[in-house]
Structures are given as structure tokens and as C-alpha cells.
Amino acid sequence: MSETVSPVAVNLRSVWGRAYVRIVGANREPSWIFFEGLLPLLGIAVYVFIYQAFGARAIATLVADPTLSDTARAAAIAAAQANVNALVGFVVLGGTMTAFWMNVLWSMASQLYWEKEMGNLQLYMMAPMSRMSLLGGMALGGIFMTSVRAVTTLVAGVFVFGVSFQLTDPWMLMAVFFATLVALYGMGMMLASLYLLYGREAWNLSALLEEPVFLASGFYFPVRILGPAVAFAASIIPAALGLDALRQLLFPGFFGGQFWLLSVGLELTILLGLCVLFLVLARLSLGYMETLAKREGRLTSRHQ
Amino acid sequence: MALAVQTKGLTRVFDAKRKFLRRRKPENGEPAGPVTALDGVDLEIRDGELFGLLGPNGAGKTTLIKILCTLLLPTSGEAFVAGYDVTKDPFPIRTKINMVSGGETSGYGLLTTRENIWMFSQFYGVPSKVAKPKIDELLHTFGLWDKRDSKVRVLSSGQRQKMNMIRGFVTDPDILFLDEPTLGLDVNASRVIREYVMNWVRGQKGKTVLLTTHYMMEADDMCDRLAIINNGRILAVDTPGNLKRRLKKDTTFRLEVDPLKDTSPLKGIAGVKNFSETSDGGGSVLKLTFILEEESAVSDIMSEVVRQGSKIHYLHKSEPTLEDVFISMVGRSLE
Ligand SMILES: Nc1ncnc2c1ncn2[C@@H]1O[C@H](COP(=O)(O)OP(=O)(O)OP(=O)(O)O)[C@@H](O)[C@H]1O
Ligand SMILES: [Mg+2]
Numbered sequence: 263m264s265e266t267v268s269p270v271a272v273n274l275r276s277v278w279g280r281a282y283v284r285i286v287g288a289n290r291e292p293s294w295i296f297f298e299g300l301l302p303l304l305g306i307a308v309y310v311f312i313y314q315a316f317g318a319r320a321i322a323t324l325v326a327d328p329t330l331s332d333t334a335r336a337a338a339i340a341a342a343q344a345n346v347n348a349l350v351g352f353v354v355l356g357g358t359m360t361a362f363w364m365n366v367l368w369s370m371a372s373q374l375y376w377e378k379e380m381g382n383l384q385l386y387m388m389a390p391m392s393r394m395s396l397l398g399g400m401a402l403g404g405i406f407m408t409s410v411r412a413v414t415t416l417v418a419g420v421f422v423f424g425v426s427f428q429l430t431d432p433w434m435l436m437a438v439f440f441a442t443l444v445a446l447y448g449m450g451m452m453l454a455s456l457y458l459l460y461g462r463e464a465w466n467l468s469a470l471l472e473e474p475v476f477l478a479s480g481f482y483f484p485v486r487i488l489g490p491a492v493a494f495a496a497s498i499i500p501a502a503l504g505l506d507a508l509r510q511l512l513f514p515g516f517f518g519g520q521f522w523l524l525s526v527g528l529e530l531t532i533l534l535g536l537c538v539l540f541l542v543l544a545r546l547s548l549g550y551m552e553t554l555a556k557r558e559g560r561l562t563s564r565h566q
Numbered sequence: 567m568a569l570a571v572q573t574k575g576l577t578r579v580f581d582a583k584r585k586f587l588r589r590r591k592p593e594n595g596e597p598a599g600p601v602t603a604l605d606g607v608d609l610e611i612r613d614g615e616l617f618g619l620l621g622p623n624g625a626g627k628t629t630l631i632k633i634l635c636t637l638l639l640p641t642s643g644e645a646f647v648a649g650y651d652v653t654k655d656p657f658p659i660r661t662k663i664n665m666v667s668g669g670e671t672s673g674y675g676l677l678t679t680r681e682n683i684w685m686f687s688q689f690y691g692v693p694s695k696v697a698k699p700k701i702d703e704l705l706h707t708f709g710l711w712d713k714r715d716s717k718v719r720v721l722s723s724g725q726r727q728k729m730n731m732i733r734g735f736v737t738d739p740d741i742l743f744l745d746e747p748t749l750g751l752d753v754n755a756s757r758v759i760r761e762y763v764m765n766w767v768r769g770q771k772g773k774t775v776l777l778t779t780h781y782m783m784e785a786d787d788m789c790d791r792l793a794i795i796n797n798g799r800i801l802a803v804d805t806p807g808n809l810k811r812r813l814k815k816d817t818t819f820r821l822e823v824d825p826l827k828d829t830s831p832l833k834g835i836a837g838v839k840n841f842s843e844t845s846d847g848g849g850s851v852l853k854l855t856f857i858l859e860e861e862s863a864v865s866d867i868m869s870e871v872v873r874q875g876s877k878i879h880y881l882h883k884s885e886p887t888l889e890d891v892f893i894s895m896v897g898r899s900l901e
Contacts, residue, residue, distance in 0.1 A: 280688075
């Protein structure tokens with residue numbers, strides 16, 4: 263170039279350029295409001311109805327129980343109603359966070375593989391930007407795009423199912439939410455480079471992460487119910503830890519706290535550790551992958 | 567004079583067996599053994615040159631360009647772009663180059679033509695206030711102004727190709743690699759692109775273009791110097807004029823005959839340097855182009871044709887073209 267541009271400017275512009283596609287491009291077609299904003303409510307509704315039915319049965323048992331005094335019965339019913347509200351809130355929150363998880367799997371992890379097939383990857387790799395700016399731009403764009411969808415789902419869910427939240431510690435809530443997102447997208451950035459290495463074989467990994475791990479991460483119920491071992495394993499997926507912490511902050515009285523994984527503070531600490539871990543791993547694996555692909559001629563697709 | 571590109575013994579072998587963590591199962595049409603795409607290439611392209619690379623399919627042109635664009639590592643040998651080693655120093659190279667290849671499908675369908683070009687310019691750090699007016703100017707030049715706000719997915723392949731060319735020029739590279747840039751473009755669009763490339767190189771100092779093409783006329787008209795490449799080896803490097811002059815002592819004959827049973831005896835005739843054959847008219851006519859060291863060989867060629875019971879429809883002696891140079895070196899024509 264005739265005038266030299268500082269590397270910082272190159273990388274900031276690169277992040278914005280790549281994020282732009284998702285921020286502007288992805289919202290260009292209004293059909294997303296239905297497919298990605300409102301359709302997830304269906305999945306949420308299934309769990310909501312199940313929990314409401316359980317709640318109704320529990321309350322019916324309480325009403326019919328002759329051993330209870332009137333005050334004890336009223337207190338037990340109120341507690342049961344609070345728990346049902348919390349469970350419904352759990353599901354709405356989980357369904358909302360699902361959007362981020364799906365975005366990480368299908369638009370972060372597999373993205374470089376897509377880009378290669380589309381013919382963009384070689385143009386990215388040829389450009390003077392840092393590869394982390396490319397992934398960072400994808401992540402920022404993805405976070406923005408998905409947040410718009412997630413907020414749509416959340417607002418609609420809260421409205422439709424009448425969930426009431428308790429905002430005990432808004433700063434902590436924000437901290438946990440952003441740490442969860444950074445950890446999640448950091449994981450996506452790391453997976454992106456692995457996918458590029460393994461190509462099509464990596465689809466199996468995504469399928470695995472989508473269904474079984476999805477279930478084990480407690481998107482629709484407190485993950486502790488699956489037993490401490492599964493809960494611990496699932497907490498590698500940042501969404502599980504983050505979701506648990508968010509629920510603790512929004513529904514503090516839920517079942518007397520017996521189903522929480524860890525304390526919020528500890529969960530936040532682990533999340534921050536995961537952020538650093540995933541970002542470092544992403545950088546290392548991307549560098550390694552790039553050299554390997556350049557050696558084997560796999561950076562560009564064959565039909566170019 | 568400084569060199570824009572320099573390669574020393576550059577070799578690239580593709581060995582499908584040595585892929586990391588891959589079960590060995592050759593993909594469709596993939597050769598079982600290793601393929602030597604580049605074989606000891608020594609090349610020097612000077613600053614400010616419009617340099618052409620001419621070779622048949624699979625000759626190694628794209629492989630060479632990918633190595634120079636820091637997208638592929640050499641198996642052995644060295645390559646320098648703008649004075650930097652492609653293996654050790656890719657980043658300083660990347661700030662100075664860009665590449666456009668024919669039939670490229672890059673970009674995002676949801677973005678408009680303008681947005682797409684702008685996005686790619688950001689990866690080079692071009693400030694938007696510089697990039698945007700330049701994009702508009704280039705959209706006018708390449709006749710794509712009408713499509714500036716169309717989504718990329720509705721563009722025709724020729725329109726996409728023009729967009730890709732703009733993507734290449736908007737970052738104002740010092741060295742631009744063009745891999746068959748006019749592939750699939752109509753006559754008019756090809757002409758606009760050729761003229762723009764020539765003016766871009768010749769109208770300012772320090773701009774270099776490495777171009778590959780299958781069109782002889784394009785190579786002949788545009789390039790300061792040409793390399794003829796076949797099977798990963800450089801057969802000749804010179805100006806188009808000098809290349810043609812090499813054949814001045816030789817004579818070119820073009821023949822059209824009924825299809826022959828066997829063309830191999832023609833090769834052995836004394837005085838025949840090389841020849842190419844293409845069939846035409848649905849296989850009813852065979853077109854032969856001979857490069858002859860001795861004109862007297864014509865009578866031997868004719869008697870061989872007649873001996874095989876074939877008829878001669880047309881015989882013409884002509885000035886050597888670049889195509890004939892190619893035939894004399896590679897033993898087949900490019901078309
Ligand atoms: N990634 C790859 N893996 C294996 N073999 C490859 C790869 N890329 C190229 N080749 C092989 O290397 C040789 C040179 O290919 P290359 O694409 O450089 O030719 P080319 O001169 O550009 O041809 P064309 O005119 O058809 O574009 C071919 O035999 C090709 O099959
Ligand atoms: Mg090629």
C-alpha cells in the first residue's frame with residue numbers, strides 16, 4: 263500500500279469489517295423475527311407446560327392433605343408456586359441462552375470450514391490482519407446478532423408465560439452474562455480452528471454437542487439434577503455454568519438452593535478462567551492449523 | 567532494479583498420503599501418488615513489470631500464485647515477494663499484495679456489492695473515507711455502478727468477477743496477482759479489464775502484476791514478459807516479441823485433413839520440431855499446426871496423410887504467433 267496503516271488500525275478495522283456482515287447483513291431479512299425470535303418459544307412452551315402440570319399436581323396434593331394446618335398449607339402452596347415460577351423462568355432463560363449456544367456451534371465452530379468452501383478463507387488468510395481479528399469479528403457480530411434474537415425470545419417468553427424475576431445483584435448478573443458469552447465464543451473460536459483441520463469429520467462433533475451435551479447442559483432444568491458427575495462434566499461448557507449462575511441471581515429462593523452447582527462467585531471465577539483458556543487455545547490452535555494447512559495445501563478448496 | 571518476485575528452485579509436491587489425521591481414501595479423480603506441481607522453478611519478476619504465466623491446465627500456475635500469496639508453503643526451494651521470504655516473513659508481504667482469481671465465489675450473498683468490497687478493504691486497514699470513494703470510482707470504471715446496491719447473490723458470474731477485480735485494486739497493492747482474471751467474461755468486459763490493468767501498471771511507478779491466462783492474445787497484448795510453464799517447469803522466459811522471434815527460422819504450417827488413424831508417425835518426420843492437433847466439426851476435421859525446422863518436411867507430412875487414406879482440405883503457411891511458440895515448446899495448443 264502506498265501509505266502504511268498501523269497494525270492496530272488494520273486489526274480494529276478487520277474486526278469491524280467482519281462483524282458488519284452479521285450485524286447488518288443478518289438482520290436484513292425480517293423473517294428471522296419469526297424463525298429465530300419466536301419459533302424457539304415452541305420448544306420453551308413444551309417444558310413450561312410440563313412444569314406447570316407438575317406444579318398444579320403438587321398444589322392439589324397440598325390442598326387435599328388433611329394433616330396440614332391452614333397457615334402451613336398456605337405457606338407450602340406459596341412455596342410451590344414460587345418454585346413453578348422459577349422453573350418456568352429457568353426454561354425461558356435456558357431457551358434464550360440456547361440461541362447463543364447454537365450460534366457458537368453452527369456459526370462459529372463450523373464457520374471457517376464454510377468460508378473455505380465459499381472461497382473466502384483464502385482471501386482472509388492472505389490479508390495482513392491477525393487471524394484473531396477475523397475470529398473476533400465473527401464472534402462480536404455473532405454476539406450482537408444473537409443478542410437481538412435472544413432478547414426477542416426472552417421478552418416474548420416472559421410476557422407469554424408471565425415469569426417474575428428478582429433482580430438481586432444487577433452488576434453481578436451483567437458480569438456473569440458477559441463472562442459466559444466471552445467463554446462461549448472463545449470456545450467457538452477454538453473449535454473453529456479444529457474444524458478447519460478435521461473438515462467434514464467435525465460435523466459429528468457438532469451433532470454431539472448439539473443434542474446430548476445440549477441436554478446435559480441444563481438448558482431446560484437445573485443441571486445438578488443429573489448428579490454431581492454429569493454436572494461437573496457439563497460445566498466445561500460455559501453455558502451450563504453461566505446459566506446456573508444467572509438462575510441463582512434471578513431466582514434465589516428456588517427449592518431452598520439445593521440444586522445449585524457452585525456458588526455464584528466461584529462460577530464467575532471459573533468462567534473467567536475459561537475465557538482466558540479458550541482464547542489462548544484458540545490462538546494456539548489457529549496458528550498451528552494455519553501452518554499445517556499451508557503445508558498440506560488445505561487452506562484453499564480444491565476447486566479453485 | 568529491485569525484484570518484485572524471485573524464486574529459487576521452487577518446488578511443490580502434493581502428497582495426499584501425508585495428510586495429518588486423514589484416513590487415506592483418494593477423493594474422486596485424485597491421483598494415488600504424489601503430484602509435483604512445481605519443479606525447481608527459478609523466476610525473477612522486476613518491479614513495475616506486467617508479467618504473464620502461460621501454461622496448459624495443471625501446469626502449476628495457480629500453485630505458484632498461492633505460494634507467492636503466502637497461502638501455501640513450498641516443499642523445497644525459496645520464494646521472495648517484495649524482498650521478503652514467503653515462508654519466514656508472510657505478514658510484510660501481505661500488506662503489499664492482493665490476488666484475484668477467475669471464477670472466484672467470494673463474499674457474502676446478503677451484502678451489497680459495495681459493502682462486500684468495503685468489507686474486504688477493511689482487512690487491509692483501508693480507512694472507510696478512502697475506500698468508499700475509491701470503490702465508487704472503480705464501480706464506474708468497471709461498469710458495475712448500476713449494481714452497487716444489489717445483493718451479491720443476485721449478481722451474474724461476470725458481474726461477480728468485476729466485483730472481485732475491484733476488491734483487488736481497492737487496497738492499492740504493490741504487487742497484484744491475477745489468476746485468469748478474464749475467465750468467462752464477455753469481450754467488452756475483458757477489454758475493459760485488460761486496459762485497466764495495463765494502465766494501472768504502466769501509468770504509475772512501482773506496480774507489478776503477475777497474470778496467468780489461457781488466452782494467447784491477452785498474453786501477447788498485455789505482458790512485458792512471459793514465462794511458459796508446463797508440468798511445473800519453466801520452459802522459457804522472454805518478451806512476447808522475442809519468443810516469436812525464436813521461431814523466425816522455423817516455419818508454421820496449418821493443415822486441415824480428414825481424421826487420421828494415427829498421428830504418431832508425424833512426430834518422427836525429419837524437420838518437424840513439434841505439432842499440435844485439435845479436432846473440429848464434431849470430429850469430422852482434424853486441424854494440425856506444424857512447427858517445421860525445415861520446410862521440406864511438408865512433403866513428407868503430406869505423403870503420410872495420403873498414405874493413411876486421408877484427404878487434405880486446407881494447407882497454409884503463416885507467420886509464427888505466440889500460440890505457435892507454445893506449441894513448439896509444449897507440444898500442444900492451449901485451446
Ligand atoms: N491442494 C492440492 N492437492 C493435491 N494436488 C493439487 C492441489 N492443488 C493442485 N494440485 C495439483 O497440482 C497440479 C498443478 O495444479 P495448478 O492448479 O497449479 O495448475 P494450473 O496451472 O493453475 O492449471 P489451470 O490452468 O487448470 O488452472 C495439478 O496436477 C493439480 O492436480
Ligand atoms: Mg489455475
